[in-house]
Amino acid sequence: MRRITIITTGGTIAMAEDERTGDVRPLGSEGLQRVLPLLSRYGVQVKMDHFCNLPSPHITPQWMHRIGQRVIHHLSRPDVDGVVVTHGTDTLEETAYYLDLTLPGDLPVILTGAMRSQNELGADGPLNLVNAVRVASHPKARGKGTLVVFNDEIHAARWVTKTHTSNVATFQSPSQGPVGTITKKDILFHQSLSRGRVFPHLPPVEGVYLVKAAAGTDDLLIQAALQAKARGLVVEALGQGNLPPAMLPGLKKVVGSGIPTVLVSRCHHGFVEDTYGYDGGGKQLKEWGIIFANGLNGQKARIQLMAALHVSRDPARLQTFFKEYPNG
Numbered sequence: 001m002r003r004i005t006i007i008t009t010g011g012t013i014a015m016a017e018d019e020r021t022g023d024v025r026p027l028g029s030e031g032l033q034r035v036l037p038l039l040s041r042y043g044v045q046v047k048m049d050h051f052c053n054l055p056s057p058h059i060t061p062q063w064m065h066r067i068g069q070r071v072i073h074h075l076s077r078p079d080v081d082g083v084v085v086t087h088g089t090d091t092l093e094e095t096a097y098y099l100d101l102t103l104p105g106d107l108p109v110i111l112t113g114a115m116r117s118q119n120e121l122g123a124d125g126p127l128n129l130v131n132a133v134r135v136a137s138h139p140k141a142r143g144k145g146t147l148v149v150f151n152d153e154i155h156a157a158r159w160v161t162k163t164h165t166s167n168v169a170t171f172q173s174p175s176q177g178p179v180g181t182i183t184k185k186d187i188l189f190h191q192s193l194s195r196g197r198v199f200p201h202l203p204p205v206e207g208v209y210l211v212k213a214a215a216g217t218d219d220l221l222i223q224a225a226l227q228a229k230a231r232g233l234v235v236e237a238l239g240q241g242n243l244p245p246a247m248l249p250g251l252k253k254v255v256g257s258g259i260p261t262v263l264v265s266r267c268h269h270g271f272v273e274d275t276y277g278y279d280g281g282g283k284q285l286k287e288w289g290i291i292f293a294n295g296l297n298g299q300k301a302r303i304q305l306m307a308a309l310h311v312s313r314d315p316a317r318l319q320t321f322f323k324e325y326p327n328g
Contacts, residue, residue: 002081002137003045005074006129008032009067010053011088013114013125024117026053031118032086035126044137049074056088056095056113061204061306064098068201071099075107082108082136086129089113089162089170092148096157097300100146101307101325102201108141111157112149115168124151124168131182144179144193154180156193158326161268161297174268175295196325204306207231210298212266213243219250226254232305233261235290236298241265241272241282248280255288260309260318262291264301271295291319294326 008014016027036046051070054063067085074080087095096111103109112132114125132149135141146157150171159173173179179191209225213236225233233254237243241263243251255261263285265272272293274286286292293301301322308321 001043001045003047003079004082004084004133004136005047005049005080006032006084006086006133007049007051007067007070007074008053008086009051009059009088011056011086011092011113012117013086013088013112013129014053015117016119017117024120026055027118032125032129035129038126038130039133042134042137044133046133054088056090056092059088059091059095061098061206061303064095065201065203067095068099068102071103071109072201075103075105075109080107082110082141084110084112084129084132084136087111087113089115093157093161093171094299094303096146096148096160098204098303098307100157101197101199101304103146104198104201106143106195108136108138108144109146110136110141110149111146115166115170122168134182135180135187138187140187140189143195144189145195147179149182152182153178154182154187154189156191158296158300175270197321199307200310202310204303205231205309206306208234208302208306208309210234210236210302212236212298213238213247215244216246217244218246219248222247222250222254226250226257226259230254230259232309233259234264234293234298234302234305235261236264236266237272237282237285238266240270240275241285241292242276243280243285245280251290252288255290258313260291260305260313260315262293262301262305262318262322264293264296264298266298289315291315291322293322294324296322296326300326
């Protein structure tokens with residue numbers, strides 16, 4: 001019998017709708033206990049650890065580290081074969097990616113949650129939780145890094161993102177698609193995954209900021225990051241990695257001051273490349289020493305930079321980290 005620990009951290013899966021006001025508010029994870037008898041048919045023994053009860057917009061990188069410490073605590077026990085973490089969906093992808101980057105070992109770690117609270121019609125939390133436990137107990141889930149289970153699909157933490165504000169199929173992996181599918185009777189993995197670099201499991205470096213480019217964006221926010229003594233900067237660029245000229249003066253100051261700066265695209269598909277040679281084009285930004293991320297979105301590139309800065313601040317070495325991972 002496989003032994004799985006569920007760590008609850010809050011989110012919609014631990015909330016209920018107030019029938020009088022219609023507000024959805026934290027209730028607690030005790031309601032999830034009702035799901036546990038359903039797991040007996042799968043030959044899984046489950047224990048629950050009610051760790052915290054936070055809406056996911058309240059989750060900070062420091063909380064991600066605390067959750068990771070809790071996961072490591074349970075995985076170090078000989079009577080645990082895998083861990084499931086229930087989490088709010090708004091920042092789930094960031095916590096999942098931080099765990100993917102920093103957790104040692106190859107035991108399964110699965111994140112899941114819900115888009116509908118416990119007492120709403122069509123609540124998706126119970127099925128997501130059952131499926132997450134099933135995946136965590138599956139032998140082929142080992143060695144694949146942190147996974148996200150939602151709406152009968154299995155996604156790699158490195159690729160998955162929340163794509164819809166309310167739909168139960170919100171989690172998608174635009175670049176790669178799901179790595180597996182869950183049916184009533186089986187768990188099917190149809191992509192192979194390998195672990196990339198594992199960074200030290202330390203509190204993420206604070207002071208790493210994310211700035212998004214749009215038509216005509218100037219360098220006001222970049223200058224603010226510089227004045228705030230930023231430890232790192234992620235810029236979500238247009239297209240293949242291009243920026244409006246008005247952003248360049250501040251960006252050149254940031255790079256010149258030695259602040260590691262990472263470039264990603266605001267597009268859902270594709271990679272940033274040094275293709276365009278005009279003012280603000282990717283070729284110019286590459287020549288400045290800006291680090292190009294390998295298909296990550298802005299929020300995940302920020303998490304990776306927060307982890308990588310514990311190892312190095314050298315742009316060349318950081319570029320190697322971002323080139324090697326998330327592709328493994």
